Amino acid sequence: MCSTNHYPSPDSEMVGAGKTETTRKQTPTLELSxxxxxxxxxxxxxxxxxxxxxxxxxxxxxxxxxxxxxxxxxxxxxxxxxxxxxxxxxxxxxxxxxxxxxxxxxxxxxxxxxxxxxxxxxxxxxxxxxxxxxxxxxxxxxxxxxxxxxxxxxxxxxxxxxxxxxxxxxxxxxxxxxxxxxxxxxxxxxxxxxxxxxRPAGTTLHEPLKDMKTTDFFTHCCSLDVESSSSCQRLCTHHFLLPCGQLPGDSKKKFQPAGLPVAVCVWWSGSHNLLQYSLHKVPKNKPADVEPMPDVILPNAKEILCSAVSRCTQYIVVGLEGAMVYVWDRQSGSPLSVVLVSAADSAFLRVQLVDYWPESADDLQMFTAKVQLLVLCKSGVIYSVTTGRGTQSCTMQLTERSKDSKDLPTVITSVPFLHSLSLMVQRNGKMFLQDVINQTTVCYLTPPASHLFTTPCKPVYALSAKQKTLLIQGDQDPNCSALSEGGNQSQLFIFQFGEIDITKKYIVPLPDPPQQQTVCCVNLEESCNLYLEQRAQSVDERNKAVTQTWTQLQETAVTLQQQDGSATAS
Known part of the structure; x- marks a missing residue:
């Protein structure tokens, strides 16, 4: 069982609009199990x-x-x-x-x-x-x-x-x-x-860029990526994608196993585009040097810096240059939401989906779908973003800009079995659970006094959803005079969250693993009809969001005019 101690948590670890008296109270510290x-x-x-x-x-x-x-x-x-x-x-x-x-x-x-x-x-x-x-x-x-x-x-x-x-x-x-x-x-x-x-876009294209046919949408988007990233080292990020209602260009294949990937989504550093390649359309005896063409291209307004995919792979989230976040809905092939997170902070480092256990894929009311994200900036600022179709996006700042490089977060990951909680690790070795909805630090996790967590900049750890357990490597503290029986050999520290009273209220039941059942894959026409139907059903919510946005813009304009008038008068 984990024991608890208490010590005051600094105000600097929880700032912004959501700071309350709760953040100034003592935060429990959980020792290992x-x-x-x-x-x-x-x-x-x-x-x-x-x-x-x-x-x-x-x-x-x-x-x-x-x-x-x-x-x-x-x-x-x-x-x-x-x-x-x-x-x-x-x-x-x-x-x-x-x-x-x-x-x-x-x-x-x-x-x-x-x-x-x-x-x-x-x-x-x-x-x-x-x-x-x-x-x-x-x-x-x-x-x-x-x-x-x-x-x-x-x-x-x-x-x-x-x-x-x-x-x-x-x-x-x-x-x-x-x-x-x-x-x-x-x-x-x-x-x-x-x-x-x-391969990265353009590495196998032999025609000069000026001779490319801009009427070919795929080629045009690829040529833009070549022009914008020809001088940088190309690195690849990919995600396997599960069946999600449609397989573009593959209307003959109507059924796919639910747990079997049907596509892979790829983007390259310096790129604006998400490229989706089918895993079931590869022709036999295809020459190895032939560049495969993507089945779907999802263009973005700015360069992609980071990405994440929901557990059901219906939603693909990309963090872009200029502090913008796109949430793509694979079911409709269109953005679920576009959010400007902050215009004043540094570039995005990582984006993380909070909800690891989304609603069932059988839920057809996708026009009310919401996703919650964590966005980590290079400055150390962390934002919580709640957005969705037909709803007004909400962005909250969870932490302020780090004044010391040792306070920069190195790990920010959702805990799948604890609702709205994320595990965070800082360079200074601090590790804690954060409630991203209520903007509170739930508890700190500490090793024994004689040990430190191994390499906080890149900790060796794993989360077990079935066991409701965090496992993390720790080493002997070189400044500790009393050596353990194992000397300097590494230890595996185990934190059992299911046994702790403070986290029991956050525990959520795990869904059954996906069964190998069949899922209907509609063609492009049916997908468009589904999208139009969703747009019609969400018109009231979207009109309300537009009205609220215009009201806020008018209020902001009046405030700016008043400030300009005061400055002129002075």
Whole structure:
């Protein structure tokens, strides 16, 4: 159980219109529930969505732990190999996939089952050191059907999307388990297939920009991106997208499994456009050097700085240059809302959706849909934004500009099992839960007096929604004279939020995982009709919002005129 202490919280951590007497009261401090010894030089941590297992990457490979007993159940070790990034997902009832990237940029995919880890494939073999492909990031889609890797080679960058042979791997796993262990025969695993190889806009366009046909909307938007970003290093951000009512250009394919990704959304640094590529339209025997064309393009007024996708992937949120936020609705193919967050603050660093458990996809009243966001600026200012179709957007400032670089937030993430609460970590090592609706600090989280949270600038942590638990790495405080029994070895600190009275009122029930049911995919005409119907149903709400906006503009104009008159008279 977590114990509580109290100390006064500084006013500077909660400012703005929402500051109340509550923020000046003492804020509880929650100590950890338990701790476990970690392998030496642990670099990364991931928790499976079902809450059963933890995967850890360290200086000699990886290990899989039970998420309840915190006992290591399986390892894959190799000398001089340091795993820097790791992800664990469930691909079958008792079978899990692990995706890793090591310190040399080599990506691997493993299979975990029955307390054994098998190496399935090395994504980017290093056969020729002069032409080696460096993996910058690897992500496996939920369920393991697809993977995506950002690659780099001699200054060129691109995104590769893979279809993973899950059925074949399960059969090969079963065949491997039926073999005599004394034979020591190395299993041969099926290889994945590359379904998309996406490069930054313009890298494969051979025509001069002036000769491009501006009547071609896709080509025109891509050419603008080439002109605006030709001098910068192109980096890729992508999101897997689930079925969402329509598959543009694919009206013949009427049904798709609900939990299976149907598209990938991509944007490149320096770009104004979100590009959506279908995962079910890739022709067979397609030449590898042919540039795939996007099925959907979502243009934005300014350069994209950050993005996020809702859990159901219906909403795509992008933070733009000039402090603007666009919320795109994939169901209608149009913006749900456009919000100017602040005209005076620094550029956006990150955008985060607060609601991880949106309403059911069967709810057709999307004209009243609302989304809540957290926006983090480079200055350290954090905003809460509530917006939606037919409603007036509301923006609240949660924190003020950081006066000291040590106060800058490094982590801001919604806690999926605690309603309206977000976990925040600062460079100075402070960690706390923030109520983004009421603008209050709910509690601080602290390690034992003899320890510090590891690298607050990039903490190693994971949230388990099933266990309602935060797991974070901590190290011995070098300034502490009393050493623990484990010496300087890292510890895994566990905070059980479900056992704490102060957070019980925020706990929300978790929805059932998405079932592999069929979802109807309408064509473009039906999608347009649905959008027009929503617009007609929301006319009263939108008229009310317009009236309120004009009233505010008139009041602002009168205030400015009065100020000008006073300045002239003086």
């Amino acid at each position: 338990s701790a476990a010894q970690l392998p030496e030089s642990s670099n990364c941590l991931s928790c499976s969505e079902d809450g059963r297992y933890l995967s850890m990457g360290h200086s000699r490979g990886l290990s899989v732990w039970c998420a309840t007993s915190f006992v290591c159940v399986a390892e894959w070790l190799q000398d001089s190999l340091e795993i820097m990034c790791i992800q664990i997902i469930r691909m079958a009832e008792t079978v899990y996939l692990l995706g890793t990237v090591d310190d040399m940029g080599v990506a691997r995919i493993f299979e975990f089952h029955s307390e054994a880890v098998h190496l399935l494939t090395v994504v980017n073999h290093m056969e020729n050191v002069n032409k080696r492909r460096i993996c910058l990031a690897l992500e496996l889609s939920e369920g393991g059907d697809y993977g995506a890797a950002a690659m780099s080679c001699k200054g060129d960058v691109w995104l590769e999307v893979y279809h993973l042979p899950l059925e074949a791997w399960l059969k090969e796993l079963k065949r491997t388990q039926s073999q005599d262990p004394s034979e020591h025969v190395d299993a041969e695993w099926s290889h994945f297939s590359v379904v998309l190889k996406i």
